[in-house]
Amino acid sequence: MSTPNIDIVVLISGNGTNLQAIIDAITAGKLHANIKAVISNRPGVKGLTRAQAVKIPALTLDHKQFTSREAFDQQLIQEIDRHKPDLVILAGFMRILTDEFVKHYAGRLLNIHPSLLPEFTGLNTHQRALDAGVKQHGVSVHYVNNELDGGPLVLQAVIDVEETDTAESLQQRIHQQEHIIYPMVIEWVAQGRLKVINQQPVLDKQLLETPAKWINNQLVN
Numbered sequence: 600m601s602t603p604n605i606d607i608v609v610l611i612s613g614n615g616t617n618l619q620a621i622i623d624a625i626t627a628g629k630l631h632a633n634i635k636a637v638i639s640n641r642p643g644v645k646g647l648t649r650a651q652a653v654k655i656p657a658l659t660l661d662h663k664q665f666t667s668r669e670a671f672d673q674q675l676i677q678e679i680d681r682h683k684p685d686l687v688i689l690a691g692f693m694r695i696l697t698d699e700f701v702k703h704y705a706g707r708l709l710n711i712h713p714s715l716l717p718e719f720t721g722l723n724t725h726q727r728a729l730d731a732g733v734k735q736h737g738v739s740v741h742y743v744n745n746e747l748d749g750g751p752l753v754l755q756a757v758i759d760v761e762e763t764d765t766a767e768s769l770q771q772r773i774h775q776q777e778h779i780i781y782p783m784v785i786e787w788v789a790q791g792r793l794k795v796i797n798q799q800p801v802l803d804k805q806l807l808e809t810p811a812k813w814i815n816n817q818l819v820n
């Protein structure tokens with residue numbers, strides 16, 4: 600049976616390489632999704648151009664034009680909801696979200712964060728991982744709750760940290776992993792394999808008490 604497409608809205612703040620990976624996966628027929636809109640909180644970023652290049656409606660909602668976080672998130676909700684998305688995808692969307700926003704999209708809001716959460720929430724994750732001397736580093740896809748980079752984990756790509764690694768080399772290698780695992784998780788939702796039941800992610804009818812792992816290009820759960 601063919602998989603019906605789900606409708607998604609992608610939120611960005613910058614370069615949009617994760618957005619590009621999602622667009623490419625759709626084009627390649629590997630991801631059954633329609634990107635109904637891309638919304639950036641920063642004007643003029645490359646991610647907007649990436650959307651426009653493939654005729655996806657691209658909108659800027661500049662947070663600096665709003666008097667409060669609440670007012671911005673309210674407007675954002677309005678812009679998103681006109682597309683009635685099955686999923687809202689945070690793809691490098693560098694904003695702290697209000698509780699109201701998070702509650703509104705409960706079970707439909709995914710984020711990608713460049714660390715093995717709960718380690719290294721926030722910024723500069725690659726340098727902080729190096730400074731901490733960790734042997735492994737990675738990237739996490741998770742449903743979002745109202746903590747910074749918090750919420751139930753779905754999938755983590757794990758890489759070994761090499762002695763020669765710098766923050767830049769780690770960032771580059773992690774980015775490659777991001778571009779594989781984010782479209783993969785969205786496709787799990789499209790295929791009905793990933794659901795949220797009682798606020799917990801369930802993959803292939805199994806409660807994900809710990810996240811699935813993507814290691815050396817293989818899924819390990």
Ligand code: GAR
Nearest residue numbers: 613614615616617690691711712713
């Ligand atoms: C990605 O590395 C993503 O994991 C990170 O922002 C980058 C966006 O890159 N997100 C966070 O740090 C969220 N806390 P992109 O614009 O090229 O997709």
